[in-house]
Amino acid sequence: QVQLQESGPGLVKPSQTLSLTCTVSGASISSGSYYWSWIRQPAGQGLEWIGRIYTYGRINYNPSLKSRVTVSLDTSNNQFSLKLSSVTAADTAVYYCARADYGGYFDHWGQGTLVTVSS
């Protein structure tokens, strides 16, 4: 059974860098044809795709966030991570990590973690 779990600080100061890690169990992030992805959801709003990294290393980001986002894999710990720089209050949201099948759908999600940007 594939499970994903986000972890990281719940509070980040404005202008700093938000850093989150997603730990995957029940599957290896270094095998299979999957995209390991980050998605966020501000309170009361819809879902926004942030970025993805393919099992074999190819990376894509949402153009609206591209200048501030880095997604990377840590195959030794079966984790992948998100870094979002120069955060503002507009980056306050629940952040989800998710696995996407090569067909482009998110078949497994983490439970989500709330990150608040505030001084």
Next chain:
Amino acid sequence: QSVLTQPPSVSGAPGQGVTISCTGTSSNIGAAYDVHWYQQLPGAAPKFLIYGNNNRPSGVPDRFSGSKSGTSASLAITGLQAEDEAVYYCQSYDSGLSGWVFGGGTKLTVL
């Protein structure tokens, strides 16, 4: 403003059916990219409901079905149950953005 357009809300009585639309453009749904649907219960992570326009993962009741035509897609739910009350999202790929896009979500109320 979401790239894919959904109605903010729909409602129906128990036992009835509803349809939720998802309208895109020639760079996403109209470009033959698949549409997928998710159900988000209050306080929970989204759960994938329909993939590849009209396929149900195991465990999803056949009361849920998807379709796609041109630049639009639809999610149909028949035999409404109280537990279906949730927000539903469509998702596809956009070639102009070179990434995945979501609809704004539709809140289903079971009267």
